[in-house]
Amino acid sequence: MSQTGRMHAESPASGWLGRVFSWRPWARNSAARVRAAGTRIRLNLHTVAWFGLCCVMGYAGAVQSNGAAYLLAFLTGALGVMSYVYARANLRGLEVRVGASPVHQTGLGDVLPVELRAASGMTPCGIEVLIIGAAKSTFVDQIPSGQSVRLQLRLPAGNAPVKLLLRSAFPLGLLRAQRVVNVELTRHAVPPASGNLPLPPSHIQMTGAEGRSGARSLPSREGDDFAGLREWQPGDSPKHIDWRAVARGRPLLVKSWARGVSETVPMDWENLPLPADERAGQIVRWIQMCEQQGLSYSLKLPGQEIASGQGESHARLCLAALAELHAGGMTATETTKPVKVPASHEHRAGVPRGPLALLSIVLFLTALPLQDLVALPVLVMLFLSLSYRSLIAQPVRYRWLPLSVIVLGLAGVYASQGDLMTMEAGIAVLIVLTGGKMLESRTPHDFQVIAIIGWFLCLCGLLADQSITRSVLMFVSYVMITGCMVRFRRGVPGVWAPARLTGRLILQAMPLVLLLFVAFPRVSLDYLVRLGSGRTAVTGVPSSLDPGKVLQVARSTETAFRVEFPDGNMPANNQRYWRCVVLWDCQGLSWSRGLPMSYAPSAGRPQPGDIRQTITLEPHGQYWLPGLDCPLRGSDGRSLYQLSSERLLQSHDTVRKMRQIEVLSRPQMVWEPLPEYQRKAALQVPSSLPASLQKLAQKWRSGAANDMEVVQTGLEYLRTQGFEYTLEPGSYLGAGALEEFFLNRRVGFCEHFSASFATLMRAAGVPSRVVMGYLGGEMSMTGTHMIVRQSDAHSWTEVWLEGSGWTRVDPTAALAPGRLDLGLQNFLGGEEALERQRNSFLWRSMEQVRLLWEHMNYQWYKMVINFDGESQFGWLSWLGLSGLKQMYLFIICVFLVILVAGLLAAWLRRPARDLDPWQQTWRLFCRHLESLGLPARRANEGPLAYAERLRAKKPEVVELAQQYATARYGAAGNSVKAFEKAWRTLR
16 A cells, blocks of 8 residues: 655754754655555464464374364464464555654654554554664554554665565464565755855845735734635644634645735855855755744755745755755665665564463463373473473573473483384473473564464374363363464553454354364375374273272273164163173183184174164273174274174274264074184183182082073072172282182172182083173263263173073172162162262252263264264255265365455455544434435535535535534534434434
């Protein structure tokens, strides 16, 4: 945008005469032309980091099929688009006005007056203004919309063309906007006053209407004849302005007086009896003398003649013409030499303590949930580094200290991880580098790097845990880090202004984020192997059974998986056995996998009575997949899972992300023959089995006619011999653990009963094995799905019976039948205590809150985390766009990005609001008159003049215009609302 304007600044010299002769005229025709080269966006290293981070987030979302990672990637990309739009609008909305005359300030040299006005609806922030070639720049914190700021920029030495450079990294520092304004001026220097010649003799000149000859009448000549009004010029006294004319909407006019006869001192360049190089200094001296004595003077130069006059503007006009003649008509020329531009505000400014402390707190809260992936000393090192930097607010003086912290941190990571190439080690190294960088950081550029690392740590938190609690924490941290980035680009103290702008950026980006989340084509990268797996958390039922392992799992109330029954045929609680692991190798109370995995034949078509389940599984770091006893098939919607001969579902890789599977189960399996290798494995008894237990098992066998009676005898033994089911069974260790439990203490958990019972069944000649999984489940508050927790972990026994095949036998059910109808915690709490607890208001309230949160967590997973290609296909089918190819989806996404960016850019370029309420209501009044069919107001027409023109058609307009002029320019008048109410009644 090209703007031309005039600006004047007061000089330390006393009076306008001192200002004139401390000035260096330089503009031909007393005007400065400003030409803007346009706003350009420059990429920097932060741009590269932003683009790489978007790619990494998208890659992580594709590998894990993680909708939250996709959401974070789209939000980061949308903020980059917002940053581009805001960066352009931040500088394009500025009107640049350069003063026609520079000011010479003592100790500074020539200073150029510059005015920046926010002409658009947004508030430009974080703008650096400098003259290319100058040593320093000026930083403007913000310019409120519709307002302006005036600067005094020091001019560099030499006659090079003047170029203004405006640059800004606002709002997020991801891009840098730059605008070059060429000020087309020719610099001339006024020679110093010299010479001792007296003033030339004055001439008598008529100044009446017939004798002025176009000469300007002089203002401020009280007592003389009034010569009329003329246009205001810089330097005229405000007390001679015709303010009444201003009130009527006319331009600034100045009253002037004229003598009938005036004396004029003629100054003629050609008639001076001096050498050519001394004439200019002598004329400057004469101009000073005439102004001091109040005499009018005229100036005649080769090719130019200035009529008689007096005052500041006349003196400037004469000196400018004299300076141009003295310079010999030379003008500045462009140079191709490189110019030195000082370091930007981003690389030389400091960071206030408030944003620094906030960023430190947010970074630590972001890294703290990663304690399951990184070692505790790494988090302690980060905490100490952040605390030191926040409290001291100054970077460390010695460069070796941050380097030492990084070296020690890397050594600690290697010692704890044993490798630096795994994913967990990479996150730990990143945290170490963040602490070291924080210690030596000084400028907004340094903190920008740390903030981008904070964005990446938010991604790491989402990959480690996809629950709604972790997701909310990471997204809140992401928004707060973004707020710190905005604050780094603003020099305005306070938190609320950056917070409001950050909220505006996020809200404006959300429509684009949601559109991309639904429409962006999903790419499956399941075949790619994740980097590292050393410290990934392993939860849920274990793959082997040792005394206390299942009990340790059952102490947790975390969710293991959620289940929906699409057909509505949900079995009773005592029939909800969720099968996960089968163990064959018997060592008394300890059992392990034993047999290699063998695969089952296809179960054929579904039959009536089969139960279909949709299971949403939390990540547990193992291969097993749960299924209602007994599974027939399992699928993730794209492919079938492996089904073993033990009726176990197995994943192709470890379950490291939330996963949704479809399982079909059949409560009563058809009898199948037992392979010989399985029979042999199911009868293997440990060689260290005590003789007392062997004798007991033989006693059970001798009194039974078949295997079923052996099983019934063993269960009756458990019911009648004082066995106790408890969460505090104590420890059973060593070779005599089985005998200690079964013959002496007889206190245990489900794992003790199932393991010992299966061992004795083998000793009695009945093939048996141990199964681990979950029992029961709890309905959600909405009744749409069931929640199975880790506390529902359970183990039971399976025995082989002729004619029936593998049959479930649960020793816990024989000993404590109430466990099958109640959850573990409720069963151990007792029926009476449980009833009292359920009747309390606090218990009911907490239960409702817990179930509500579980429901929200489940919906978060279904709608966000598990939003994959299949879910996208469902949305597109609902919209009737199921036939679109991925390429078309990508083109639609690009179009949406351009559309949203264009709409936002148009909104940001809206004109600034007029903050004057009287001006606003006057414009509305004029539009109302036009709607009535009256002529429109001219651009240069005042309120009273406009009303006079409409008097013939609408006399009432004159009175309304008079009310407006009196109220706005007079001492008192009606209020804005009263005036608006008056003109709205006009018809």
